[in-house]
Amino acid sequence: MALSEAYPEPQPQEAGVHGTEPGHAHAGWKTYVVVGVILTVITALEVAIFYIPALHGVMVPILLALSGAKFFIVALWYMHLKYDSRLFSQVFFAPLSLAVLVVIGMVMLFKVLPGLR
Amino acid sequence: MATVELSGHPAVRTATGLPMLKLGFWVFLGSETLFFGSLISAYMVYKHESVVGPYSHELLNIPLTSVSTFVLLMSSLAMVLALDNVQRGSRRWGPFWIAMTAALGSLFLGFQAYEFTHFYHEGLTLQTNLFGSSFFVLTGFHGAHVTIGVLWLLLLLVQALRGQLPPGKALQLEVAGLYWHFVDVVWIAIFTLVYLIE
Numbered sequence: 625m626a627l628s629e630a631y632p633e634p635q636p637q638e639a640g641v642h643g644t645e646p647g648h649a650h651a652g653w654k655t656y657v658v659v660g661v662i663l664t665v666i667t668a669l670e671v672a673i674f675y676i677p678a679l680h681g682v683m684v685p686i687l688l689a690l691s692g693a694k695f696f697i698v699a700l701w702y703m704h705l706k707y708d709s710r711l712f713s714q715v716f717f718a719p720l721s722l723a724v725l726v727v728i729g730m731v732m733l734f735k736v737l738p739g740l741r
Numbered sequence: 742m743a744t745v746e747l748s749g750h751p752a753v754r755t756a757t758g759l760p761m762l763k764l765g766f767w768v769f770l771g772s773e774t775l776f777f778g779s780l781i782s783a784y785m786v787y788k789h790e791s792v793v794g795p796y797s798h799e800l801l802n803i804p805l806t807s808v809s810t811f812v813l814l815m816s817s818l819a820m821v822l823a824l825d826n827v828q829r830g831s832r833r834w835g836p837f838w839i840a841m842t843a844a845l846g847s848l849f850l851g852f853q854a855y856e857f858t859h860f861y862h863e864g865l866t867l868q869t870n871l872f873g874s875s876f877f878v879l880t881g882f883h884g885a886h887v888t889i890g891v892l893w894l895l896l897l898l899v900q901a902l903r904g905q906l907p908p909g910k911a912l913q914l915e916v917a918g919l920y921w922h923f924v925d926v927v928w929i930a931i932f933t934l935v936y937l938i939e
Contacts, residue, residue: 653825660818667814671807674937684938691933695926702821703922709759712767719771723778730782 650707659701666694766916770923777927780882781934784875788935791870795863801936802856809852810932813887816845817925820918827901828911836901839914842921843894846887853884876935883931886924893917 670690673679679686700706705713753761788797823838857877865873897914900906906914 650825653822656818656821656825660815663814663817664811667807667810670933670937671803674803687933687937691929694929698817698922698926698929702817702925703919709757711757711759711764715764715767716771716774720774723774726775726778727782727785731785734786 650704651701655701659697663694663697666690666697760912762912762916763919766919770919773923773927777879777883777930780875780879781930784879784935787871787875789872791872793870795860795865795869795872797872797876798939800860800863800865802859803936805852805856806932806936809849809856810928812845812852813849813925813928816842816849817922819845820921824911824914824918827906827914828908830908832904835906836898839894839898839901843891843898846891846894846921850884850887850891853880853887857881879935880931883924883927886927890917890921890924893920 670687673683673686673690699716705716755761755764757764819838819842823835823842826838827835857880860873865876867874867877894917897906897917900913
């Protein structure tokens with residue numbers, strides 16, 4: 625099977641979608657503005673959680689989840705990975721997964737495991 | 742390997758049928774995740790290992806950094822609106838949103854310059870302690886990436902104002918946009934891991 629068949633560029637799927645090349649689609653400006661509002665709300669939530677003492681016990685997992693949500697929203701909509709060829713997602717998320725594992729591994733090795741001894 | 746003519750400018754494509762420039766740039770961004778992953782790891786390991794102050798909880802200014810984070814998020818919105826307008830051939834709004842992105846990026850750098858100067862006056866330098874070393878290296882490299890992005894955008898702005906950025910050459914702006922959004926997602930991680938989680 626040819627590589628171009630394995631990684632077909634997606635076709636426009638929604639109204640208002642356009643691009644510079646045939647089959648090179650992405651969202652319209654309204655979607656981008658909505659995404660911007662969502663990112664702002666999540667950021668405000670993060671800061672609010674930081675200042676609520678009652679949430680300090682569960683602050684770390686909540687902040688990590690919100691931060692991860694913002695990361696994926698920007699990658700999928702603003703970087704167009706939702707609309708582009710999945711090969712772009714693979715070449716980005718594979719090393720990103722490794723980077724996340726490096727961070728977790730280093731924190732476990734130097735911060736968590738020594739405290740368990 | 743195939744070559745497709747787009748408004749007189751060849752967009753070289755790989756065997757996958759995807760633009761070589763874009764695919765290569767995604768590979769570069771993948772390598773950048775490992776670069777910043779290493780710096781974030783170093784910060785996470787060293788931030789509480791300082792034997793002399795000042796310490797992170799004494800210096801980090803959450804309200805100020807929240808505003809600069811909002812500014813960078815809005816610059817990402819401006820960037821994607823710039824690409825949208827350039828792809829539609831808007832000679833007015835394309836350059837406007839490119840300029841807005843560069844301006845918001847510059848404002849973010851202003852916040853960072855203020856923060857670094859404030860930390861310096863409080864006695865924190867690259868050599869003071871492990872927190873200072875790992876903090877300045879991580880946020881400094883991010884700031885350097887933002888600076889490169891602003892300069893890149895200003896070059897594209899000049900091209901756009903001269904009418905040299907038609908829809909057929911929007912791939913140039915799209916790649917710059919990928920870089921800009923990457924800088925944004927790195928800051929999303931830094932804001933949480935460095936500033937919010939103690």
